[in-house]
Amino acid sequence: MANHGSRPSAPGVDGPRSLFEPPRVAAPALLTRDEADAVTKKVLSFATADETRVTIGSSASGNMRFAVNQVSTSGDSFDTTITVRSTFGKRSASSTTNKRDDASLKSVVERAEALAKLAPEDPEAMPELGPQNYATSSAAWSDATAALDAAKRANAVNAITSVAKAENLVSTGFLDVNVGAFSIGNNKGMFAYHRQTAVALTTTVRTPDGTGSGWAGATANDFTTIDAAALGRRAADKAKRSTNSVAIEPGRYTVVLEPTAVANMVQLIGGSLNARAADEGRSFFSKPGGGTKIGMKVVDERVTLISDPNDPETPGAPFSFDGQPMGRRVWIENGVLKTLAYDRYWAQRQGVPPNGGAGGGLMMSGGDATIEQMIASTERGILCTRFWYIRGVDQRTILFTGLTRDGTFLIENGKVTRAIKNMRWNESPIFMLNNLEMMGRPVRVSSSESGSAGQAVVVPPIKARDFNFTSASDAV
C-alpha cells in the first residue's frame, strides 16, 4: 500500500539499508502537489509546441481477493503515467509514458509534438485554459484508507470469512483499495491537483450445495466507515434465505429495489447525458423535430439527479480532464431535464456555459419510506438485491437488459414470502423512474458490477410498478 514511508530515490542510487528494516515497498508514494507541479514544469521546459498540456496520474492500488473462505490472491501495484498533449495551431496529439527520468520526459514530449505536426487541423480545436479556481475538498482523502496494508486487509476479509465458516457457508469476495493523485497543467498557467482514496468491499456468500446465494457490498473514501462483519452477516443471511427458490412467470411486476439495484439502473442515465448527441438527434434526450428535451419533464417529479464532486457525499476531482472547474450540475430537477453535459466546444457552439461533462459522482433525491414500508404496502411484487450483466439494447429509450442476482424474493400481501429464481429484465431507468411509487433515504452504494471502487453513487431504495421481466433464469 501507499505511504509506507521510505521511498526509493532516483534509479541506481539506492543506499544500503538496515538489516532490521521491514520489507520495503518497491514503489514511490503518490506524487504530492509540489512534486506533480515540478514534473509538469519539467515537461513544459522541454516543450516547443504552441500549447502543451501535461496530465499526471500516480496510483497505488492494493487488493485482496478471497474465495472458498480463504484469501486467493492479493497484490499491490504502483504506477505513474504522464500524458503530454501538444498543439500546434489547430493540430494536436498526445503521448503517454510511465517513466519519469529526464530523457523519458523529453522523449514523450518529442513524440507528442511529432505526432501533432502530422495531425490534420481540427476545426473544433479549443485553446488551452488559463489559470482557474478550483474548489478544495478533503472528503475524498482518508489517511486510514491510504494506510491499509496487507495485514489490515486480511483482517477485513477474515471478518467476512469467519461469519461464513461459522454458518457452514462459502464466502467469496474482493477488497479493492485505490489511492491516487491526479494533476493537469499547461503552459497557459493552468494547474489542477487532486488526491483521493477509495475502497470497495463486496462479498457473495453461497450455500455449499450452490442452491442459495447472497451479496452485500459497500464503498467509501474512508475505509473505517465500512463494517466488514455486517456485510458478511447480510450476505450470509441472504444466501440462507434464497434457497428453495421457485420460478414465477415473467411479466410486469411491482419491484422493491435495494439501493444497489437502483444505482445499477439510474447510473445508466449518465451515459446518455451528452448534449451534442442529443442535439444531433441520436439520444433519448433528443427532442423529436430537433433540439434537446431540456425543460421537459422526463421522469416522476420527485426525482432530482445531481453530480457534484465537491459534495462530501460524492467526493471526487473538482475538475474535468481538460482542467475545467467542475461543480454542481443538476441534470434532472423535480422530474424536469435541466441540463446536459457540454464540453467546451459544444457549449460555445450552442451558446451555453461549459459544465465539465457528466462525471463527478451521482446523487439522487429520496424520500422517507423504509424498505419494510415498501414491502408492507405491496400486494404482489419482487424484492431485488442487485442486477447483473447490464447491457444496452436500445439507445433511443435508454433500454437495457440484465438479470437479478444474489437475493431475489417474492412479496405477497405485504410480506416477503419466499425466494424466487432469478429473472431477466428489459427495462429503461427512464420508464422505471416514471413508474415510481415510493422512495427511501439515499445511501452510498457499491454499484459497479466488478466490485471496483468507482465514482461515488448515492441513491435511495425505491418501489416502482410495472418493471418488465422477460424470462426466467436457472442461475443461482
Added chain:
Amino acid sequence: MSASRREFVKSAAAAAALTAIGPHASALAAVPEIHVPTQRMEDDYAALCLRAIEAARAAGAQYADARIARYRSQGINTRERRVQGLSDNETAGIGVRTLVNGAWGFAATAELTTDAVAAVARSAVAQARANRAALARPVQLAPYGAAQKGTWRSPIKTDPFTIPIADKVAVLLAANDAAMKVRGVRFANSGVNFLREEKWFANTEGSATEQVLFRCTPGMNITAVSADNSDFQTRAANEIAPRGLGYEHFLESDLVGNAPKWADEAVQKLSAKPVEVGRYDLILHPTHLWLTIHESIAHPTELDRALGFEANYAGTSFVAPPEKFLGTYQYGSTMLNIQADRSQTGSLSACGWDDEGVAPEVYDIIKDGMFVDYQTTREQAPYLDWYYKKIGKPTRSHGNSYAQYWSDVQFQRMPNISQLPGERDLTWEDLIAATDRGIAIVGDGSFSIDQQRYNAQFGGQVFYEVRGGKITGMLKDVAYQMRTPEFWKSMDMIGGRSSYFLGGANGDGKGQPAQSNAVSHGCVPSRFRNVNVINTGRSA
C-alpha cells in the same frame, strides 16, 4: 473538402508514395522512439526478471515468476471529417508472483531497476506470508516438464509502428467520406488501435522466455437518423474483428470499400419492419455467433468459475461441479465440436507461452456434443487429477494463464475457443435456402447472460426475414433469448470450412480487479431451431 483536409490527404498520399519506394524515407515516419537507456534493453529486462525471482527465493518463496511487459500503443479516432484523437503511448513495468507455503503473493512496479525489482519481489513474498494464515487448501502447481526457453513473435507482415500516421488517418477519413455519401447517413465514426506487447518471463523452475505480440483493432460505426429526428439506427462494422496481426489487417479490413454497404444498411434499418415476437429458426452468421460461443460455451467451461473462485463477479458455472459433468454431459447437438487453440494464426490469444511459462495445448472442450474438458492453469489442473487419470492423460496445465498488464496478477483466462466446421462444405446461403421460416442475423449487438451462463439475450447488427428459403426483407428490434443447453442442442445445420470466420474481442472481462482478455472465436454459419425472439423496441 476543407483546405486543411485536402492538404492532409495530399501529404498522406505523398507519404504513401515515399513508403513504397524506400524504407520509411518520409519525414512523416520520423516519430521518435521513446528513449532507451541502454543498448540492449532486452538483455537487461531478461536479467531483471532473473534478479526478481532470485530475490523472491532469497526471501523465502518456494516458487516465483517475474513478468516484465512493455506496451507500445497507437490510437486514432475520427468522426466524419475530423480526427478526434491521436495518441502514441509506451509504458512498462514488472509484476512478481510468489508462492510461500501454498499461498500466493503479488506485487508490481513501474520502476525497472535492479533494486526496485528485488524490492518488489520481497514485497510479493511479504504478501504471500500475510495470506498464508487462513489457508485451507495450499496451492499446488501442476508440473510442466522441461524448463521453457526461447522467443516467440506474432506472425505479422507489417509492423504498424513503421507506417506513417498520415496513411492511417487518410484511410479512416476516406472511409468516413464513403459512408457520408450515402443518403440518410448523418454520422460516421472510425478508428484503429495498434498494440505491441513485448514480454519477458522467468520463473524459479528455469524457464526464461521472450515474446513480441501484436494486436490490430480497426472499427467503424455509421448512424442514420430519420428526417424528423424520431428514429436513429447504427450499424457497427462487426465483420472487422480485432486480430493478433499487424498493419496488414487494417488494410485488409478495407474500411473504405465496405463503408458504403454498412452505411446503406444503417439507412435500411430505419425503415425495417419491427419483428413480431415468437419462436423462429435462427440462422446465425459467424460475425454474430462468435459472441454467443464466447458467452455460453467459453465462459462456463473455465475451471475457476466451476470451482467457485469467481462467484463474487463473473459468477460460477452451470457446468459444475466437475465430477458431475466431465465426460458425461451432453452440452449440445452431436454437430457441436469446440476446441481451444492458441496456435491459430492471427488469433488474439496466440502466443508461444502463457503467462506462467506453459506452452499452450490444442485440446477439445466439447467433442460430438459431449463436454470433455475445462480450461486450466497450473494451479487448477491438479483439481482434475482424478479425471485425467481416468482418461489416461497427464495432469498438466492447458496453458490458459494470462494477465492484461504487468501490474495485474495472472489467472485463468480463456484461450481462443472455436467451433469446428462441419464435414459438408455448406455455406450461409445453403442454410438460408434450407430454412422455411426464420430470421438470419449478421454481426453481434447487445449481449447479456446470467452468472451461471444459462439464460442469455443477444441482439445483432442486421436482421433478415427468411421465408421459403429466401431473404424477404430486413427486420429491426430483434433479440433472442435462450437457455444454453437447449440452444446448443437445437443446432441442426452448420457451415463447412470455407464459411469459417475468426471473430473476437479485446474486452473479455473477468477477475477482481477486473481484467480484459483478448480472445478470438472461430465459427461457421449455424442454424438453431425454434428460438424465442423478442421485440426490443419501446416508445419513450
